[in-house]
Every structure is written in C-alpha cells, then in structure tokens.
Amino acid sequence: MNVPVCPRLGDLLEKRDGDRLSLSEERLLAGHLASCDGCAAEALRHDPVLLFARDAARGASDVLTAEAREHFVGDVLAATAAARAGRRLPVSRTGLGLRIAASLLLAASVAGVWYVRGRGASTSPERAFPVADAAGARPAQVETLPAVEDVGAVGAVVYQFPASKPGEPTVVFVVDRNADI
Amino acid sequence: MAIQLVHVRRTPREGTTIEPRDERRLAELAKAGDEDAFAELVRGRSDSVVAFLRRMLGDPEDARDVAQLTFLRVWENLPRYDPTWAFSTWVFRIAGNLAIDALRARGTRARTLAESFRVVRGGLLATEPEAPLRLSQEEIRRVFDACATVLSEKQRIVFVLRELEEKESREVAEIVGCRESTVRNHLFQARRLLREELRRRFPEYAPAARPGAGEARA
Numbered sequence: 001m002n003v004p005v006c007p008r009l010g011d012l013l014e015k016r017d018g019d020r021l022s023l024s025e026e027r028l029l030a031g032h033l034a035s036c037d038g039c040a041a042e043a044l045r046h047d048p049v050l051l052f053a054r055d056a057a058r059g060a061s062d063v064l065t066a067e068a069r070e071h072f073v074g075d076v077l078a079a080t081a082a083a084r085a086g087r088r089l090p091v092s093r094t095g096l097g098l099r100i101a102a103s104l105l106l107a108a109s110v111a112g113v114w115y116v117r118g119r120g121a122s123t124s125p126e127r128a129f130p131v132a133d134a135a136g137a138r139p140a141q142v143e144t145l146p147a148v149e150d151v152g153a154v155g156a157v158v159y160q161f162p163a164s165k166p167g168e169p170t171v172v173f174v175v176d177r178n179a180d181i
Numbered sequence: 182m183a184i185q186l187v188h189v190r191r192t193p194r195e196g197t198t199i200e201p202r203d204e205r206r207l208a209e210l211a212k213a214g215d216e217d218a219f220a221e222l223v224r225g226r227s228d229s230v231v232a233f234l235r236r237m238l239g240d241p242e243d244a245r246d247v248a249q250l251t252f253l254r255v256w257e258n259l260p261r262y263d264p265t266w267a268f269s270t271w272v273f274r275i276a277g278n279l280a281i282d283a284l285r286a287r288g289t290r291a292r293t294l295a296e297s298f299r300v301v302r303g304g305l306l307a308t309e310p311e312a313p314l315r316l317s318q319e320e321i322r323r324v325f326d327a328c329a330t331v332l333s334e335k336q337r338i339v340f341v342l343r344e345l346e347e348k349e350s351r352e353v354a355e356i357v358g359c360r361e362s363t364v365r366n367h368l369f370q371a372r373r374l375l376r377e378e379l380r381r382r383f384p385e386y387a388p389a390a391r392p393g394a395g396e397a398r399a
Contacts (some may be wrong), residue, residue: 019365023349037314041388044313048387049344049375051313055321056236056345063228070244072231075225076252077216083253181205 006034009039013046030057183338204268212259219259223252226269227348230276234339235281260394266355273342273356280333313386324386328378332371339364340371348365 005012005028012029015021021029033040033050034057043050081130204225212219230251234244254275262271316324329337335357342353343364350368354361380387 003224003347005199015386017366019343019350023347026347040314045388047372048313048379051316052325052345052375055318055325056347058318059218064231067221069224072249073220074222076249079249083257086265096273138273147204167309167311 005029006036006039017047020104030054034058079126183286195375205264208259208262208268209264211256219256222255222268226272227252229269230272233273233341233346234276234280234324236345237277237338238283238326239322239329245277248276251279254279267352270352270355273348274358277338277342277356281338283335284337313388316386324379324383327382328375331374331378335359336367336374337370339367340375342370345370 009032012021012025015025016029029054033043040050043054054133065148204222207218207222207225207315211222227248229243231248232249234394235241237249238244251272258275262268285328287352329340332340338357339353344351348356349363350364353364357364357367375388
C-alpha cells in the first residue's frame, strides 16, 4: 500500500469525475492505480471505466521493440521516397486535357464498332435497343443501334450493342469519364 | 520511371523520446529537406502514435498501417507546418483524422465483430469482484474495443486522448479542433456510455457502484 496516495484516493476520484485533476494529479492517480491493487479495486467500484485507464498506465507493451521501431521508420522513409519520385511526374498526367483525349478516343472506338456492326440500319433514336431487353426475350427483328445509358451519378456511360444475328453475343462498353489512362 | 527506395538501418534505441522544443527544431530541419531530421521525428513519435492508433482502431496491424500513413501525411504537409503548434499536437491531429476515416470506412463490420466477441466469450470468465484486476492487457483491450463501438468517433478520440493517453483537455481540444468545454462534454458522455456498456455486456468486470459514483459533478 502506498501511504501518501491511498488516503487521497476518494478526493482524487471525485476531482476526476469533474475533470478537475491537474496533470500531476492525473499521473499520480494513474500510476498509483497501476501499482496498488487495493486502491484499484476501490476505484473500479467507484467507476468501472477506470479499468481502461489503469491498463493504459501499465501499457509497457505499447512500446515498440527497437527492431520494430527501426523497421517502422524504414518503411516510412521508403514511402516518402516513393512519393517524392511520384511527384516528379508531369502534372499534365492527370490533367483535364488527357481525360478529354481519352474520352474522345473511346467515343471514336465505340462509333467505329457501331458503324461496322450496324451499317445500313435505321438511325431513328426511338428504335434504339432498350438496355433492359438484354437479359430478356429478344425481339424477332434484330436492332443494331446502340443503347446509351448515362449513369450520371457515377460518371459512367454504358453503350450496349445488340447482336446482329440471334445467338450472337451482345457487346457492352462501360466508359468511365473519370478514368485515368 | 525508376522509383528510388531508401533503406535505413540505424542503431537501435530504446524508448526514444524527444523534447517538444527539439521536435520543433527537427521539424524545421525536415522542412528544409533534412531526411535524418525527419527520420528522428518519426523515431521519436512512432511509439505514441502507434499506441494511440491501436486504441482508436483496436487492430495492431491497422494501427501500424495508419501510423505509416500519418507520417507520410506529415512529410507531405511539412511545408505547411506552423511551429507555433507543438509538433506532437499536429501529428496527433493528422493521426486522429485518419483514424476517424478508418473507423468510418469500417462501419458496420466492426460493430458486428464486437457483438460476436461478447457472444463467444460469454460465461467463460471469472465472476469474483477482483476479476477485473487479473485480466490480461489483451483481454482488457478486447473489452474496450467491444464497448467502444457505442461511442461516436469524436467521443472515442476524446476518451482515448484524455483518459488513456493522459493528454490535457486543452491539448485534446487543439487536436480534435473544438473547445475545451466540448472536450469535457464528449469525455463525460464517453465515460457514461462505456460504463453502461460495460455493466450491460461485462457485468463481471463492473463491480456494483455506490449511488452517484463515477458520475460527473462538474
């Protein structure tokens, strides 16, 4: 039993309840509860949450071993070196211009496929192949126009091409406008 | 593009601690590009940051990963570091924000795991009044992680910093970015919720209290 602190336990716990402990009193209380089982049992009857504070005050196992610490520091320095190397990339790599160019390239590819697969067909928009029909029964007259669905919320556009003949696979492009290429 | 990796092997040290004034000086040197100074800062703060994140996140691996990310963010933001702030306060602020992000990303999964911990371990432990004093550190931490799921992110970070890391309310307010009165409010609420949760889920570790004991009388 630690004589100087034990008689003050009640007073210290009451001050703690009101968050009125000074820093030195806090450390005194935490250190004492970590070493005096009698006061710790009394303190836990007062407030069981002190179980966690008592554990923290005894937390020698929280200290990294010297080897683990050096490993940790090495990993952090490696990460900063990698980040520094990454910073040297041209700023335009993720620029708007490249995104627009990528979008144009994808649009041209889609148009090319559409032209090759659907030449000679009507271009009337109301005859577009509905996306929902892809999983269901296919109409007898095969449509060859792409159905375009703009999924605005996620910045993606879905282009779906119907099969030119029954039994042929359906082609679907999902274009992510935010994609970095 | 060649990525340059730095391999560091230094003399191991035990329990490195740096004085706040020296941390500011090292931060200034690191800001000017001194890698050794930055390494010294990381070495000096790694224990406390990993321990804090371990208490915030529960999982040691997650704590280590988020601690690494914390120091990476510190390095990235060194040019904006204001030396009128204590370096440790600034680091804990970054670590706290990242911990809150990680807790949010976990969401429901962590709560479900914590609930199952209670079910699996129910009835296996001693029920005598002295039982809490004989719990292993690992067990106490698991109990804390299970109970702390009832806390909001702000309540958890305030409780961990104030009660477990023993930081003053003023510093906690700076780290969390709120007033001291708000810190006190979060602390009282966190204690009350943890007390209730402990009594509800782990009554064998919550001895019967005298009426009014443990309640805030601010």
